[in-house]
Amino acid sequence: MGIKSFQGKHIGEEASLSENIKVEDFMTRNMFVFKEGQHILEVMESLIKNRISGGPIVNQKDELVGIISEGDCIKQLSESRYYNQPMDNMNVENYMVKKVETVSPDMNLFDVANKFLSLKIRRFPVCENGKLVGLISQKNVLKAALELHGYNWKS
Template sequence: MGIINFQGKRTAVQKSNSEPILVSDYMTKKVVSFKEEQPIEEVIETLINNRISGGPVVNEKNELIGIISEGDCMKQISESRYYNLPIDKNNTVGKSMVREVETIDGNMNIFDAANKFLESKRRRFPIVENGKLVGQISQKDVLKAAMKLKGNTWK
């Protein structure tokens, strides 16, 4: 009698999890934000104490009006040092922040967000819905999503 079948035992076909992983699933919802009238020294202390590299600037209606980073604060320190003066107490976030801010949609796929990070060389993107700041996603958040995915679906 000959061999009938070379295929061994068949396993059940696993369904692939085709639901997209969204930015809103991994974004930080409790965002450290700043006001336009805050002094730079206060921002520097907040960045250091919270171990963050920057944050969004919002108005009283929680609408995004800019973003401030460590680099923006460093410029102020550098200028003060150049003129051999202490940091100006009247130097505010509004004078140092970047007003043109790129945002990411909370419904964007996390992998598309990763590509946007690579293309823009930014460290964080605010997430805005209906003009209001609802969260922020960082490169680290994208890495966390990738590691969680690795454990579930990557081989």
């Protein structure tokens, strides 16, 4: 009889487990969402009040139309001060990022972790059938790592 490798079988089991770790298992479903037409000052107040660094923007159908960050708001403030422009009639869609990288709920969490590294983005909106269903952040991936610290991280 040959010797069976426990380690070989163990690694295989871990790899199959990591393939089942999906974005939807760790994404935030209860998130702060901004609406098209919302004034930029209201967005800034919400960021500060809720201690968040940004958030998705949706239209009336809850479809993702952009994302706004603290940096986008600071850029707006800087430009309005520099050019001595009033802050009236300044809606979020004038300052949001419109080309937004998104992920799907069934995407492997480790593939998203690699996207974070390659794109240097802090969060991804999670969309399904064009609708915003959640948000996955680098912090969510770190929480997953702590929960899964005994498993193989290879996918």
